Amino acid sequence: MDKFLTFTIVGLSTGAIYAIIASGLVLTYTTTGIFNFAQGAIGMLCAFAFWQMYIAWEWPLWLALLLSLLVLAPLIGAFIDTAIMRGLEDTTEVTRLVVSIGLLVGLIGLANWIWKPGVSRNVPAFFSGHYFSLADTRVTGQQLATIAVAVIVALSLWLFLRLTRTGVAMRAVVDDRALASLNGARPNRVSMLAWAMGCTLAGIGGILIVPNVALDAGTLSLLIVNAYAAAIIGRLRSLPLTFLGALILGCTEAYLSGYLKSTPNLAGLRLAAPAILLFIVLLVIPTSRLRGRRQSREFFPMPSWSGTFVFAGCVVFSGVVLATTLSNSDAVTYGRIFAVGILALSLVPLVGFAGQISLATLSFAGIGALVFGHLGAGGNPLALVLAFVIPAAVGALIALPALRLSGIYLALGTAGFAVALDRWIFNLADFNIGPVHISLFELGSTEVAPLNIFGYSFNTPSRQMVLVSVAFAVLSIAVVGVRRSAYGRRLLAMKSSEAACATLGLNLVGTKLTVFALSAGISGVGGAILGTQLRSISPQNFDFVSGLPVLLLTVVGGIGAVGGALFAGVSLMGILPLLALLGVFFANVAGLLPGIAGVGLGRNPNGSIHDIRDGFEPIIRYRPAIIWLAIVIPAVWILRLAGIYGNAVFFPLLVLSPVVAVIFATLKIGGVEQTPTVEEIPLEWKGFIEPWKESDLIELDAALGINEVSIHVAP
Amino acid sequence: MSLLEISEVSVRFGGNLALDGVTLAAEAGEITGLIGPNGAGKTTLFNVITGLQSPTSGRVILTGRELRKLSPTRRARLGMGRTFQRLELFGMLSVRENIRVAADIYKSYSGSKDDPAQVVEAMIDKVGLRSVADARVDALPTGQCRLVELARSLATRPKVLLLDEPASGQDDTETVAFALLLRELAAEGMAVVLVEHDVALVMEVCAKVHVLDFGRVIASGEPADIQTDSAVLAAYLGSGAK
Numbered sequence: 006m007d008k009f010l011t012f013t014i015v016g017l018s019t020g021a022i023y024a025i026i027a028s029g030l031v032l033t034y035t036t037t038g039i040f041n042f043a044q045g046a047i048g049m050l051c052a053f054a055f056w057q058m059y060i061a062w063e064w065p066l067w068l069a070l071l072l073s074l075l076v077l078a079p080l081i082g083a084f085i086d087t088a089i090m091r092g093l094e095d096t097t098e099v100t101r102l103v104v105s106i107g108l109l110v111g112l113i114g115l116a117n118w119i120w121k122p123g124v125s126r127n128v129p130a131f132f133s134g135h136y137f138s139l140a141d142t143r144v145t146g147q148q149l150a151t152i153a154v155a156v157i158v159a160l161s162l163w164l165f166l167r168l169t170r171t172g173v174a175m176r177a178v179v180d181d182r183a184l185a186s187l188n189g190a191r192p193n194r195v196s197m198l199a200w201a202m203g204c205t206l207a208g209i210g211g212i213l214i215v216p217n218v219a220l221d222a223g224t225l226s227l228l229i230v231n232a233y234a235a236a237i238i239g240r241l242r243s244l245p246l247t248f249l250g251a252l253i254l255g256c257t258e259a260y261l262s263g264y265l266k267s268t269p270n271l272a273g274l275r276l277a278a279p280a281i282l283l284f285i286v287l288l289v290i291p292t293s294r295l296r297g298r299r300q301s302r303e304f305f306p307m308p309s310w311s312g313t314f315v316f317a318g319c320v321v322f323s324g325v326v327l328a329t330t331l332s333n334s335d336a337v338t339y340g341r342i343f344a345v346g347i348l349a350l351s352l353v354p355l356v357g358f359a360g361q362i363s364l365a366t367l368s369f370a371g372i373g374a375l376v377f378g379h380l381g382a383g384g385n386p387l388a389l390v391l392a393f394v395i396p397a398a399v400g401a402l403i404a405l406p407a408l409r410l411s412g413i414y415l416a417l418g419t420a421g422f423a424v425a426l427d428r429w430i431f432n433l434a435d436f437n438i439g440p441v442h443i444s445l446f447e448l449g450s451t452e453v454a455p456l457n458i459f460g461y462s463f464n465t466p467s468r469q470m471v472l473v474s475v476a477f478a479v480l481s482i483a484v485v486g487v488r489r490s491a492y493g494r495r496l497l498a499m500k501s502s503e504a505a506c507a508t509l510g511l512n513l514v515g516t517k518l519t520v521f522a523l524s525a526g527i528s529g530v531g532g533a534i535l536g537t538q539l540r541s542i543s544p545q546n547f548d549f550v551s552g553l554p555v556l557l558l559t560v561v562g563g564i565g566a567v568g569g570a571l572f573a574g575v576s577l578m579g580i581l582p583l584l585a586l587l588g589v590f591f592a593n594v595a596g597l598l599p600g601i602a603g604v605g606l607g608r609n610p611n612g613s614i615h616d617i618r619d620g621f622e623p624i625i626r627y628r629p630a631i632i633w634l635a636i637v638i639p640a641v642w643i644l645r646l647a648g649i650y651g652n653a654v655f656f657p658l659l660v661l662s663p664v665v666a667v668i669f670a671t672l673k674i675g676g677v678e679q680t681p682t683v684e685e686i687p688l689e690w691k692g693f694i695e696p697w698k699e700s701d702l703i704e705l706d707a708a709l710g711i712n713e714v715s716i717h718v719a720p
Numbered sequence: 721m722s723l724l725e726i727s728e729v730s731v732r733f734g735g736n737l738a739l740d741g742v743t744l745a746a747e748a749g750e751i752t753g754l755i756g757p758n759g760a761g762k763t764t765l766f767n768v769i770t771g772l773q774s775p776t777s778g779r780v781i782l783t784g785r786e787l788r789k790l791s792p793t794r795r796a797r798l799g800m801g802r803t804f805q806r807l808e809l810f811g812m813l814s815v816r817e818n819i820r821v822a823a824d825i826y827k828s829y830s831g832s833k834d835d836p837a838q839v840v841e842a843m844i845d846k847v848g849l850r851s852v853a854d855a856r857v858d859a860l861p862t863g864q865c866r867l868v869e870l871a872r873s874l875a876t877r878p879k880v881l882l883l884d885e886p887a888s889g890q891d892d893t894e895t896v897a898f899a900l901l902l903r904e905l906a907a908e909g910m911a912v913v914l915v916e917h918d919v920a921l922v923m924e925v926c927a928k929v930h931v932l933d934f935g936r937v938i939a940s941g942e943p944a945d946i947q948t949d950s951a952v953l954a955a956y957l958g959s960g961a962k
Contacts, residue, residue, distance in 0.1 A: 304812055304858075491824045491836075498810040498821045505808035508770050509822045509876055510796035510829055708862065708889065 010142040012263035013256060018148040020235075020255020021155035022214050024248045026228075027235035028162060029206030034241045036178055036199035039090055039101050040413045043108035045232065047204050048211025049225035050112055051078050053120055055212045056128055056220055074208045082204035086197045092607030097303055098412040099356055100610045103560040106553050107603015109226060114596035116222040126220040128212075151213050158206065159248055166244075175199060223550060230424055231258075233417055234283035240290060241413075250286075254279055269448070270436075273429035280424035287418045288406050303610045305357065305565025313485040316568065317478035324474020326642055326659075328467035330652060336466035339579055340538050343473040346574025347531030349559040350477070350567060353484050355524035356556070357564035358493055360500030361517060362416035365403070365423040366528050366555055369396040371431065371547030373529025374536030377453060379444055384457030384537070392533035393526040400525025401518050423549040431544035450543040453536035469538050476534055477574075480527060481567040487523070496520055557603040563612025572614050576602075623670035624663070630670040637662045721784060723748040723911040724880045729768055729778030731761075731935075738764045739775070740935040746880060746911040751902055753926035753943070754915045757955060760932040762915045763805050766882050770802050771795045782880065797829050801878025803869040805885045805915070811858040815868050818857055819843050822875040830877070843871040847901065862889030880911045887918050899925050923947065931955065 030044045041047075051073045059069035085108065093101050120126070132146025166172040177188070178195045186192050210232070211225060218224060231254060238250025261275040274281075320343070327339060348370055355361050373392040381388030403422050410418055435444045445451075455464040456472065463472045487493045499506050499516055507513055536542045545551075554577055562572025577599070585592040609616070624630040641662065645655040688708055691701045722745035731739040739761045746752040754762055767773035769780050771792035780787045787795055810818050823836035823843075844853050847867040852860060857868055866886050873881060883902075887895050895918065902925050906912050916922050922929060923943040931939040931946060933955040939946055946952055 491820070494813060494817055494821050495824065497812050498818075501810040501812060502808040504772055504792075505804065505810070505872075506821075506825075507792035508772070508796050508800070508802050509825050509872065510793055511825045512793055512829075706891065 007141055008263060010140060012259040014139075014142065014144055014148055015263075016256030016259030017252060018151040018255070019217075019258060020252035021151045022210050023232045023235045023254055024155050024251035025158050025206050025213070026210035026232040027239070027247045027251050028158065028244055029203035029210070030232060030236045031239055031241055031244060031247050032162075032206070033199050033203035034236070036175055037086075037090060037196045039093065039105060040241070041108075041203065042102065042105040043085075043112055043226075044203065044207050045211075045228050045230075046109045046112035046116075046222075046226040047078070047081055048207035048209075048214075048228075049222055050081065050116055050211075051204075051208030052128075052211035052215045052220065052225060053116055053222070055208075056126055056215065057120075060126070060128060070212070073212065074205055078205040078208035079201035082201035083197050085204070086200040089604050089607065090196070090200070091193075096607060096610045097360065099360065099362055099560065099564065100303070100606055102362060102413065102416055103557055103603055104606050107557055107600045107606065109600075110553055110557060111597055111600020111604060113222045113226055114593070114598075114600050117596055118593040120220075120222070122222065128215040128220065130216040131213075147216060154209060154213065155248070158209065159244070162244060171195070171198065227424075227550065230283070230420065231279035233420070234279050234286060237283060237286050237290070237414070237417060254282060257282060270433050273432045277425040277429035280421040280428065284418055284421035284425065287410055287414055287421070290414075303565070305563070305611065308485045308488060308566065310485070310489075313482055313567070317482055320478045320481070320571065321471075321474050324471050324477075327474075328470040330642075330645055330655060331467070331470075333466050336470050337538070338582055340466055340470045340473060341535065341578040342574045343470075343477040344531055344535040344538055344574075345555060345578050346477045346571050347473075347480055347534060348528055348555050349562075349570035349573035350480050350484055351524045351527035351531060352556060352559050353564060353567060353570055354487050354493075354496065354527075355520055356560070357566070357569070358488060358496040358500065359517065359520045361520065362412065363419045363521070363524065364416055364549070364552065364556065365419040365426075366524075367532075367547045367549070367552030368423040368426045369400055369525040369528035370532025370535065370552075371426070371542075371544070372396045372399055373532035374453060374539075374542050374547070375445060375451065376529065377533035377536055378451045378542060381454060381456075381533070384454045384462060386456060386458050389456070389530060389533055392529045396529030396532070397522040397526030400528075401522040404518055404521035420549065423552065427544055427548040431547070446542070446544050450541045452541055453533075453539065455537050455540075456534075463537065466538075473534055473538070476530070477571070480530070481570070484527075484567050484570075492519075554599045557599050561599075561602045561606060561613060563614035566612070566614055568614035568618070569612050572612075572617075621663070621667060623674060624666050627670035627674050629673075630666040633669070634663060634666050637666075722746060723783060724769070724913070725779075725781040726765070726769065727779045727781065729765065729780065730776045731764055731768060731773060732776045738935050739768065739778075742778070742932070742935070742937055744930045744937060744940065746913050747927070748879070748911045749906055749909050750927040751906050751912040751914055751925050753922040753929035754913060754932060755917075755919060755922055755929060756932035761935040762932055763884055764935075765932070766802060766884055766913075766915065769795075769880075769882060770800055796876065796878075799877070799879030800882070801873035801876055801880065802882035803866065803873055803884055803886055807862070807865050807869065809857045809865055809868060809872075812856070814854050814856055815849055815860070816840055816844065816853045818868050819871050819875050822872040826876040832877075836875075839875055843875050846874065847871045848897065863891070863894055866890070874905075878910065880913065881905065882913045882915075884915045885917060886914070887916055887921055895921060 026044060026048060030041055033039060033041050033044075054077050055069050055073040058064045058072060059066060089104060089108065093104060130145065130147040131150050135146035136143050137149070138144070164172075166176055174191075175195050175198070178192050214225070214228065218228070232251070235247050235251035235254050238253070239245075239247030258275065258278055261278050265271050265275060324343065328336065331339060348366055351366055351369070352363070355363055373396045376395045377388050377392045380391055403419070431446055432448065433445055434448055435442065437443065455462055455469070457463070463469050487496075495506075495511065495516060499511065499513065503513060506516075532547065535546075539546060555573055558573035558576050559569050561569075562576070563569030581595040581598065584595040584598075624634065638659065641655065641658045644650065645652070688705060691697070691705060724746040726745065727743050729739055729742045730737065742761070742765060744752070744754075754765070756762055764773060768775045768778075771787065771790060771794075782795070782798055782800060785798070787798075790798070810821060813821070819840045820836060823839040826832060826839075827834070827836050844850055847870055849864065849867055849871065852864060857865060860868070866889060870883065870886060887898055890898060899921060902912060902914065914922060914926060923946075926943055929939075929941065929943050929946045930937050931949070931952045933951075938951045938955060939949045941949070
């Protein structure tokens, strides 16, 4: 009984922290429609700031609390609202989600920059030495304070939302932003306030939790997954249910650590419990109605076959150039460009075409790598087929229950799966399911043999470089094939309006299931190929957090196009490592960049790849420039192969030649043809902004469906 | 037996009774009109019929078969087609592709031998969208968007066609052509249910008209009778009107 009580109290105090963080999440989600993946990271940043002031600078406790919770946290909130989230109107759920993931990644980068990781930082328990006894069980001052703070937060939120004018306005904005503003509420002020409050709540949670856990940017930011489950129990709407969910979650965790036998296989279960609970909760909450159409600024043009083959050719050519010029160690580093590109490619049909969100790409890659590692003895290429099929089957299996969900719920479901995999399943020893022996990472790492096709082994970094570039090119062509097929049209249709698709007789579940399986399969192949490059794989290669930048940068590049996938590979595995070589400062910048890029997405939801393509437009339209490039680039390469100069000259020349071609072509044909854009005047402003024209009347009539004009003249 | 029968359908949203015991039927080869002020429950009724909204009580019967347990997809495959008042087009696709999606879906479940590409061309001509066939639907005016939705639905060969304000956004000449098209569709054997604010159009083409107000059917009958019905006049013009 004592044990039970002890763990109940531990559970309640942990649950109290989750409740505080999750209530902030619910507050911002309901008022602004943005699910803040960075909620934990904001708490983390406040906790670090608190540590800095209270421990490192030895400022008084009250001052440190005041500055971190009532100055820093609200400022972060106001900044997020004005600088980042305002630009997200008329963007899809994917974009919004990715922006907040960008914020998460960026804040972790920032914290690691300011507070070097790997240094031990501790915050002592609050009220340490104080405790009181409850039926022979000791309740520490810290535990009591935590529970008390949660109760105060709950009560103040309740009173604030019910009794204050601003609180009522906040609830009104939740219901209908436009209507609330017509009635005098100021949605912008309300949303800024919601962000400020949400961040303060995150900060309170972060500071309360640091005495219990190590002060580490990644760990703290991810505690939020636990709080997600609580917020989902509250269906992202109800604060009381969120608090209840948080307490259930905290207690479950505490009981598991108290009563679960401490075998290695079950130790991970405790860590994964919140993620598994999140998954289960998602399965039982009632489904929402079919999604209707949303206005969106996003548009991905249909890729042409000719453009795709040129693209694929360039990819293979760059693979060959890199393979023949890079040293072995560089080829290992930069060889991952195309492998990560394949992982990013797996997101294009799923996220780009079908509008479904998955945060588990790297988990499927891990499964693919495992399959190839265990079944591809001697590098048997047939195992590559299994590395597609098995992750695809697992993907379909996971997706089947998750498909009732859409948008943010689906994203969270896949996040729960990914976290459960890397906290628990990937760390399991070998086991049997019936006659099938399952071997995972064997509690450490697994060797992956290099691919061997008809006796030709891809066992050097440069051979692998060529192989992976070819694989990326082939898969790109396949993905474009999907986009151009009837199936691809169906995916885009489903993304636009599930309701319309259903009323046309489309099997939504089947369609989502196949695209999920397809995406998981491509991830699996990408993972297998990445595995052959890494030679030895471990769970850390495929954890949830490492997968986030892949999604982030693919969306930044352009999630609707294969070029976006290459963009992700090149920036993650090419440009960022290159930047890190320039020194500590640039390494820190490199840690921050993906976040900044993600956060800036609201400005350009279609991705950068279209801008890059537009930049090269003059070359495409000016034939001599193409011929020039076709001569110069191979020439520069051949001179490098002949040993005339080294890479320090070669790569700048390689980058410069298309730039020169663009400049030359632009001078020759006078730049990109600008189509004159006529500023569209909204109908209701006709005759106000510009003088009234006869044609305006016709336009108004057509829009309103008025057939004739009757003018009443008084007799 | 009517092709589509709706019997005692009620929908409650919290304390608000959006539909209150609605009973009506639509016959094959006829156009049935459904009119009523804004908020009367017309779109909600369409959502119930197509399965996007589950009713609190009541039944929807298509060719003698009760649909209660069937998903929107299954209902569509049984021959239920519709358009939406708030447009539900596939914005990133062209007019042709929008219709093609529907034709492909139809072919996949019906086993029809028709070439979807030809079906699409036929539908484009039928509703008169040839000149904008390759335009992205996001760039079209509302009136034409409604025709795209109609063509898209027709590509699945529906038995019952529910049209939610299809003529809004159309000009005079377009409406005349549209009335002809509706008659043609009915003549092909479809049961067309028309929700429309253009009362003149409804009175011109419909065999029977139902008037919905505050979720209840306040009048049913032939157009001529409806036009003089005192309850209808009261609903539209206020209780003082005679």
